[in-house]
Amino acid sequence: MTLSPASTEVIKATLPAVGAAIEDITALFYPKMFAAHPELERDLFNRGNQKQGQQQKALAGAIAAFAALQVSPDAPRTELIMSRIANKHASLGITADQYVIVHKYLFQAIVEVLGDAVTPEVAAAWDEVYWLMADTLIGLEADLYSASGVEAGDVWRRMVVGRRVLQSADTVTFILEPVDGEPLPAYRPGQYVSVGVRLPDGARQIRQYSLVGAPSESEWQISVKAVPAQTLPDGSAAPAGEVSNHLYRNLFEGDEVSVSLPFGDLVLEDDDAPLLLVSAGIGCTPMIGMLNHLATTGDPRPVSVLHADRSPAQHAHRAELAELVQRIPFAMMHQWYEDLGTRAAGDTTHLGRADLSAIWIEPGTQVYLCGPLPFMLSVRETLMERQVPAEHIHYEVFGPDSWVAAG
Structure with a gap:
């Protein structure tokens, strides 16, 4: 699936202007979407990254990069970007209907920021870019769910902490075992799982952690580092690690936690390369x-x-x-x-x-x-x-x- 020739010419002409404004667009888009769907901010999106503006920059970069790759095709780079995003989305349990929500509020923000510059032709071209990107991701995520043997979004299972091992003053390894006693699915070296926790204010927040042990049917191991609030070299403030700190301080032997199936495309290839x-x-x-x-x-x-x-x-x-x-x-x-x-x-x-x-x-x-x-x-x-x-x-x-x- 590729961008139509007509839309390609419009994207080529408007990419500099949209690229220059896309951080303003995404900065407006998120508040609009969260105002209408507060459950997404509370239970899905990373609140710390929202406060720092990191999520906005990442989404802006992904959209601009994808649009640019439609103008100057680079199949390996497109595949890398899409695979990376799809694996992250699958680990969160993202489903196709959520792309419809994002589309609605993203395009409201585009029109508000760019105003009269968004002619019907421009709107149609960028709409085509969005759905080309979204449909590609939806297809990749469907493949990931299918390969994991689950329905779309049904990636979560309950685990119990079998052991807690201190790795350093601020890092702990959790050895997690399935609550139901069923064998755990296989994973490839380098993959990660998402961990979802219910915080004291009622929000459900999710973070990803690499699987650090050798693949096993009876246990998974993740390491979590407590992250204090800090001042960055540019003078900006980085908030404390909301989920990591919660796990470090509150998760002990016998406690249950919600963990996703393994995902991630940084995996060790089975070859003889150094x-x-x-x-x-x-x-x-x-x-x-x-x-x-x-x-x-x-x-x-x-x-x-x-x-x-x-x-x-x-x-x-x-x-x-x-x-x-x-x-x-x-x-x-x-x-x-x-x-x-x-x-x-x-x-x-x-x-x-x-x-x-x-x-x-x-x-x-x-x-x-x-x-x-x-x-x-x-x-x-x-x-x-x-x-x-x-x-x-x-x-x-x-x-x-x-x-x-x-x-």
Whole structure:
């Protein structure tokens, strides 16, 4: 399915104007939609990202990127964007009828912001873009639901905390078991689940967490980091992690929690390509899941593990990471810490920020990244300078995916 030739010409002519205004459009769209459907803000959308404006920027970037790709087709990039969004939507239980709601209030906002510039021809072209994007996502999400053996949106099941393991001062691993005792579905190394919690004010909020254990029919493992409110380098305020903090403070052995089926397209491919796993902070979690799989299967390929953190004390899964690397036949690890305390730097433990310039990268290496967006963009730039093809660099972002616009 592609954009019609007539609409393509209109989009090409109006993309600069719409692109320039799309953050204003989405900033208006969300309040309109939430005023009419407060349950979406309360029970589905991430309230923290709404307050920071991150969700608006991510939606703006996705729509603008998708429209631009209709004018200058790039099939692999389109597939990446759509797959990333579809997996996130499936983990939330999004259904086709919700696209109708978004369409109504988004186009009201477009008309209000652009005014007379929205002629019938312009409206029809952008309407076509929206439904081309929406129908693509609806189809991909239907495939994901079907592959999981569930009806559209029916992704939630009750789990109980079997064990709670402290990984660092601010990070805890929950070992989750099915309440009904039924075998858990399989998942691929690197995938995640959504966790939905009912907060004290009655809102149901949802967040995603990587599966960190080796695939098992009897338990899933997720790691959760408590996130305090903080002031960002630009002076703006980042709110405390609403769901993560709630889980960290309130979820203990024997407690039940609502967890989605596994989704996510940052998955370890079953081939013999050399691997480079690069993470920072709690971004280590999908890598831990991948390394558990590699260690369990005795994978013989070369694996380089690079991790950056504030200090060894704040490095979640630090001991497990070292143990997993030792279990993999041809694996090596480098770690960077901003503060080493009294520990000495060495050949594989370094003081300062991650520096990949001296790291050997074998031809054909597949790279997996997870961490804060600035970290990943910096690593990607270094990798590109080292002649690593862009299609060999894979990433995971939790929260709104502004890589779409930045990448």
